[in-house]
Amino acid sequence: xxxxxxxxxxxxxxxxxxxxxxxxxxxxxxxxxxxxxxxxxxxxxxxxxxxxxxxxxxxxxxxxxxxxxxxxxxxxxxxxxxxxxxxxxxxxxxxxxxxxxxxxxxxxxxxx
Numbered sequence: 001x002x003x004x005x006x007x008x009x010x011x012x013x014x015x016x017x018x019x020x021x022x023x024x025x026x027x028x029x030x031x032x033x034x035x036x037x038x039x040x041x042x043x044x045x046x047x048x049x050x051x052x053x054x055x056x057x058x059x060x061x062x063x064x065x066x067x068x069x070x071x072x073x074x075x076x077x078x079x080x081x082x083x084x085x086x087x088x089x090x091x092x093x094x095x096x097x098x099x100x101x102x103x104x105x106x107x108x109x110x111x112x
Contacts, residue, residue: 032111052106053086054083055077083096092111092112093112094112
């Protein structure tokens with residue numbers, strides 16, 4: 001008997017146990033196979049807002065009103081810590097910030 005076979009026995013039977021094949025569960029996460037879904041064509045056209053939040057230390061409304069280009073704010077997160085990426089109320093993964101050509105960029109590091 002292999003690892004994907006299960007032995008079963010009917011309690012009312014005196015015959016040998018029968019062998020049934022167990023279902024194989026996909027090891028790839030569903031989000032990695034989303035394009036295979038029957039509704040993917042419709043889902044792919046939905047507009048969504050992706051959010052990434054970084055908690056700032058000592059940031060007040062007056063700081064937001066007076067914000068200028070080039071200002072730097074201290075974060076409560078470590079610079080090496082990935083930040084969560086969400087769509088609506090669902091977290092879709094983790095990301096990190098990077099500076100590219102003097103612009104702030106966001107790199108998706110893992111789905112999840």
